[in-house]
Structure formats: structure tokens, C-alpha cells
Amino acid sequence: METEISDPQNTRFLREAFATEQDCLVSSLKSSSRITHAGDRGEVNEQHFITFLRKYLPNRYTVEKAIIIDSKGAVSRSIDVVVFDRQYTPTLLDNDKHRYVPAEAVYAVFECKPKIDKGYLEYAADMAQSVRRLHRTSVDIHTATGRIAAKPHFNIIAGILALEIDWAEGFQSQAFRDAHGALTGERTIDCGFSARGASFDIFVGHGTYELGPPANALAYFAFRLLFRLQSMATVPAVDWMAYANQLSGRHNV
Numbered sequence: 001m002e003t004e005i006s007d008p009q010n011t012r013f014l015r016e017a018f019a020t021e022q023d024c025l026v027s028s029l030k031s032s033s034r035i036t037h038a039g040d041r042g043e044v045n046e047q048h049f050i051t052f053l054r055k056y057l058p059n060r061y062t063v064e065k066a067i068i069i070d071s072k073g074a075v076s077r078s079i080d081v082v083v084f085d086r087q088y089t090p091t092l093l094d095n096d097k098h099r100y101v102p103a104e105a106v107y108a109v110f111e112c113k114p115k116i117d118k119g120y121l122e123y124a125a126d127m128a129q130s131v132r133r134l135h136r137t138s139v140d141i142h143t144a145t146g147r148i149a150a151k152p153h154f155n156i157i158a159g160i161l162a163l164e165i166d167w168a169e170g171f172q173s174q175a176f177r178d179a180h181g182a183l184t185g186e187r188t189i190d191c192g193f194s195a196r197g198a199s200f201d202i203f204v205g206h207g208t209y210e211l212g213p214p215a216n217a218l219a220y221f222a223f224r225l226l227f228r229l230q231s232m233a234t235v236p237a238v239d240w241m242a243y244a245n246q247l248s249g250r251h252n253v
Contacts, residue, residue, distance in 0.1 A: 015215065015216055018216045018218065018219035019215045019216055021218055021219065022195065022197065022215070022216065022217065022218040022219070025048065025052055025195045025218060026163065026195045026196065028048045029045055029048055029163040029195055030163070032044045032045050032048070042112070045112050045114075045163075046065060046080045046081065046112045049080075049081055049110070049112050049161045050063050050064065050065070050081055052218070052222075053081065053083065053222070056219075056222035056223075056225075056226065057083065057222075057225075057226060057229070058226075060085070060087060061083050061084070061085070061107065061229065062083070062084050062085070062086040063081060063082070063083055064081075064082055064084075064099055064101075065078070065079065065080055065081065065082070065099065066078075066079055066082040066084070066099040066100065066101045067079065067098070067099070067100050067101070068082070068100075068101050068102075068103050068106055068109075068130075068131050068134055069100050069101070069102060069103065069134075070102070070103040070134040070135040070136065071102075071135060071137055071239065071242035071243045071245075071246055072135050072242075072246060073246055074133075074134055074135065075100075075134075076103075076127075076130040076131045076134060077126075077127055077130045079109045079110075079111070079127060079131065080110060080111050080112040080127075080161075081109070081110040081111075081112060081161070082101055082106060082108070082109050082110075083106070083107045083108040083109075083110075083157075083229070084101050084105040084106045084107060084235075085105045085107065085234070085235045086105075102238055102243070103131070103134040103135065103136045104136045104137060104138070104235055104236055104238045105235055105238070106131060106156050106235075107156065107157065107229055107232060107235070108156065108157035108158070108159065108225070108229070109127065109128055109131050109156060109157070109158050109159075110124075110158070110159045110160065110161050111123065111124040111127050111159075111160050111161070112160075112161045112162065113160060113161070113162045114162060114163060114164065115162050115163065115164035115165065115166050115194075116160055116162045116164070116165045116166060116176075116192055116194060117165075117166030117167075118166070118175075118179040120160065120162070121160060121179055121180060121183065121189060121192075122179075122183070124158065124159070124160040124189055125158070125183040125187035125188070125189055126187065127158075128156075128158030128186065128187060128188070128189065129186040129187045131156060131158075132155075132156055132158070132186040133186055136153050136236070137236070137238055137239035137242050138150040138151055138152070138153060138236035138237060138238075138239070139236075139237050139238070139239045140237070141237050150236060150237065151234075151235075151236040151237070152236075153236060154232045154233075157190050157191065157225070157228060157229075158188065158189055158190055159189060159190055159191040159192055159193070159201075159225075160189060160191075160192045160193075161192070161193050162192075162193075162194050162195070163194065163195050163196060164194060164196055165194045165196065165198055170194070170198045170211075171192070171198055171199075171200040171209065171211055172211065177209070181206075181207060184206070188202075188206065190202055190203065190228075191203070191221070191224070191225065193212075193217065193218070193221040194217070195218065197214035197215060197217045198211070198212065198214060198217050199211065199212035199217040199218075199220055199221035199224075200212070201221070201224050201225075201228070203224065203227075203228045210224065212224070
């Protein structure tokens with residue numbers, strides 16, 4: 001069997017192609033600065049990031065702005081970007097821009113902000129907590145060959161997406177790591193991306209930072225996220241009777 005040898009020219013082409021994608025995202029985000037109303041500007045930037053994630057993630061993952069609900073009637077705050085399963089867990093009560101997603105369907109949540117700084121990190125952490133604290137069900141799956149035991153719940157990924165970073169040294173800054181390291185438990189932020197050319201994740205473990213290359217931070221961030229999503233496999237099977245019982249008032253059935 002012949003061993004395939006990497007072609008430096010092809011490698012350079014791929015890096016340049018992904019760098020161009022990153023430059024295009026920066027241009028799109030910068031162009032929204034002409035929108036004077038902050039709320040409208042934020043919605044436009046959210047859509048840019050949603051489009052970016054849809055492009056890189058397989059079709060099994062749906063990417064939308066949404067509110068997360070659980071079978072006990074609790075709801076999250078409105079989340080800028082939600083990555084969730086649509087094949088086995090349909091969205092509920094869709095109404096124009098208001099989409100409600102069962103907590104069991106959620107893989108990841110992101111906040112989109114003008115920049116990444118201490119305040120926005122803490123805000124993203126609060127939003128993540130509003131999702132992670134929700135109740136998630138999991139039931140056995142019955143198939144033609146037998147019963148598959150209920151799957152355990154995975155940890156929902158939480159991240160922040162922005163154009164700029166507030167710290168001059170980026171994610172290598174000690175000030176960033178101090179602010180980020182203070183966010184633990186349900187408020188942990190697992191990853192972040194700046195379109196200016198920086199990304200981080202702690203998928204290996206809290207306090208262990210993986211940083212992306214400046215020119216290809218976008219692609220590096222996307223592929224690292226995809227790897228983490230693959231490791232989570234499929235969402236658990238939802239106990240739809242729990243939702244039905246909530247509507248009927250029979251919470252203990």
C-alpha cells in the first residue's frame with residue numbers, strides 16, 4: 001500500500017481558503033455596525049453566527065435562536081444560538097422568531113456579543129445556567145431487538161461568540177483566565193470564538209486551554225466543536241408523558 005504524502009501546496013490552499021472564510025465573517029459583522037439600533041444590530045450578528053455554524057455542522061444538528069423548556073414547566077432565558085437535535089425531539093410552539101426547544105434536545109448554547117470581556121463572559125455564564133438548571137428526562141428505548149436502557153445526560157456545551165476580544169493578549173491574557181476560571185459548575189463557559197482571529201476551548205478539562213491559530217481560528221473552533229459534539233453522540237429519548245402530565249396537572253403520574 002502506498003503511503004499518502006501531504007502536499008504542502010494543498011495544505012496552504014486549505015489554510016488560505018479557511019482564512020478567507022474568517023475574513024468574510026469579520027466583514028459581515030463589521031458591516032452591521034452601521035445599524036444604529038443595538039437590538040437590531042445584535043439580531044443581525046446573531047444570524048451571521050447562526051449561518052456560520054449551520055455551514056460547518058452536519059444536518060443532524062439544528063441551529064436556531066430559541067428558548068429552552070422542560071417537562072416541569074420551567075423555561076430558560078432567550079438564548080442567542082442553540083444547537084439541538086430535531087430528528088428525535090421536535091421544537092414546540094414555533095411562532096415566527098419564538099421557538100421553544102425541549103431541554104433534552106439541546107447539545108450547546110451560545111451567546112453572541114460585540115466583544116468578549118469579563119462582563120459578557122459572566123452574562124453568557126448566567127444564560128448557560130438558565131439552560132443547564134432545567135430538568136431533563138430520559139427513558140428506555142424499545143426496539144424490534146429488545147430494550148435499550150435510558151441514556152445518561154451529557155453536559156450541555158456553553159460558549160460565547162463575538163467580533164472582538166477586550167484583552168490585548170487575547171485568550172492568553174491572565175486577566176481573561178482569571179475571569180473565565182471563576183465561572184464553574186452550571187456557569188462554566190466551555191469555549192469562545194472571536195472573528196478577529198482567536199478561539200479557545202476547555203474540552204479536555206477545566207483550566208486546560210486549547211487556543212486556535214489566528215488566521216484559521218474560525219475553522220479550528222468549528223472542527224473542535226464538531227469533535228466535541230460527536231463525542232456526545234445522540235440526545236437521550238424524551239419522556240413525552242412527563243410533558244403530557246404537566247399539561248394535565250398529573251405531575252406525579
